[in-house]
Amino acid sequence: MSDHEYTPKSNFGKWFNDRLPLLTLANHLTDYPTPKNLNYWWTFGGILTFCLVTQIVTGLVLAMHYIAHADMAFDSVEHIMRDVNYGWLIRYIHANGASMFFLAVYIHIFRSLFYGSYKAPREIIWIIGIVIYLLMMAAAFMGYVLPWGQMSFWGATVITNLFSAIPLVGEGIVTWLWGGYSVDNPTLTRFFTLHYLIPFLILGLVILHIWALHVPGNNNPIGIDVKKPSKDTVPFHPYIVIKDAFALLMFMIVFAFFVFYTPNILGHADNYIEANPLVTPAHIVPEWYLLPFYAILRSVPDKLMGVIAMLSAIFILAALPWLDTSKIRSAVFRPLYRQFYWILVADVLILGYVGAMPAEGLYLLIARVATAYYFLHFLVILPILGFKERTLPVPLSITEPVLGGSSNLAAARDDSRLEKLK
C-alpha cells in the first residue's frame, strides 16, 4: 500500500472509506510509484488484462447460444455463425482472442526472462504467473473441444490419453475424465463447465499476481532496486496508464486484423468437419500456442517419458528463480546470458515449427536436438552461467546514467567496451 496516509476529501467519502477502504485502494492504484524507465515490453500486463476481460465477456455471450451436447454442439456453433446477430463477430473475437491472449502472454514471459523479473524478491509473482499460464492452457484446450469438430474430438482424445501413461491408475483416470470409454457427451458437458469456470480462477490469480507485484514494485529494464517513491519513479496514473493505453491500441489493431481479415488462419480446417469417432484426421496438430510442448512430447520415443518431458518443460519454469544463479537481473548487464537468451528464443520457435510438421525424418531429429537444448538451457547453462559470467557494472540508480556521474548504462550497450572486458 501507499507510504502516505490517504484521507478522502468529502465527508461521505470519509464515512465510506472508514467502513470499507476502497478509496484507499483506488488511491494506491493511481499513485503507485512505477520506475520511470519502463519500456513498451512492460505494457503487456495491461494488454493481458484486456485479453482476459475480452474472453470473459465474449464467452459469456457465446454461452447464451451454445448447446453443450454431442449431437447439437457442432450445429449450435454454426447457428451462432449464421443466425445469431453478430454471432460471427463475437465467435471470431473469442477464437482469435485466445491466440492473442497467448501471443501477449509469451511476450510477457519472455520479457521476464530477458530482464530477470522472476528473481528475488519477485519469485511468488512469477510462480503465480506460471499457474495462470497452466490454467490458460487448460482453458484453451477445453474451449477448442466445444465446437465438436474433428480437431476438437481428436485433440481431446490425444490430450486426455496423456494421463493413460501413468502406471497402474492411468486407464482408470482416463475413464474417469471421459465419463465413459471414449470422448463423448459426458466429456463435452464437463469440459464446458470447466471452460466456464477457469477464466474466473484466472481472474482471482491475476488479482494475487498484481497484489504480489505491488509489494516490491515493478522490475525495470536495468533491473536494479528502485527507492519508491523517489525521482526514479513516476505515479502509475497518468504516466503508465496513458502508455499502456497507447500500446493496447496498437495491439488491438493486430487483433482486429485477425478478426476481420483472416479469422480462420490460426484455426484448422478439419474443425469445420463434425466430430467422427471412427476417423482420425490425417494430421493432428494442436493450436499454434501449444506446438513447442507438442514437439517435446513427440520427440521422446517412449510414451511415459514423453509425457514427463512435456510436463517438465512447463514445470521447470516454476523453478527458474532458483536455477538462475546470477544476482544480476537484467540481461543488459549480462553479455553471455543475452546470447543464450536469444538462442533459447530461437530454440522455442524451432520447437514450435517442428511441432506443426510430421514427426519423422529430419523434423524428428531437429525436435530432439531442440528438446535437449531446452532442458540444457535451464538445467545446465543457467546455473553455471551465474558463477562463470563476467557481468558489466550496474548503475546505482535509474537517474544516474541519464544525469551523468556514471556512463555504465551507455557502456553496457557498447559492444566494443565488451571486447576490452574480455
Next chain:
Amino acid sequence: MTKKKTERRDFLFTATAAVGAVGVGATVWPMIDQMNPDASVKALASTEVDVSSVNPGKTITVLWRGKPVFIRRRTQDEINEAKAVKLKDLKHPEKDEDRAKNPEWLVMLGVCTHLGCVPLDQKGDYNGWFCPCHGSHYDISGRIRKGPAPTNMEIPKYEFVNANTIKIG
C-alpha cells in the same frame, strides 16, 4: 522425562478428527465418482456384428462403447506373415494365435495405444496399420513394431455367436 498423561480431552480431539475425516471423505467421494461412467454408458456394454459380407483382405470398423473396433478377415498370406514373425522382434511379444483365436478373423480395438487415435488400414512399414498422429506402425496382427506406442492394439472380449455373427463385449 515424565510420560505425558493421556486425558479424556485428547481422546475427544482424536475421535472428533477421525469422525470429521470420514465425514469429509464420504461427502467428497460422490462429487468425484459422479464423473465415472454412468449407468446408461455402462448399459451399452455389448454389440453384435454381422460379418457375412466381409470379404477376405477387407476390414470393417464398428463402434463399440464409443470406440472403433476393427474386424479384419485376413487372407492366408497375411496369416502366414503374422505367424512367421519371431517373438524376439516384438516390442510387446504376443503370439498371433493368442490374438486371433480363429486366425481368419482379427477382432481388435482400433485405438492406437499411444494416445488413442484411430490407425489407418493397410498402411505403414509392416503391412498392417499406421497411426497418423505420432507415427506408430502395427503389423497384420495389430502388434506394435515401430513408433511411440507402448503395447499392441487391444483385443476386446468377443465371441462368435454363430458362423456369421460376432458379439463384442
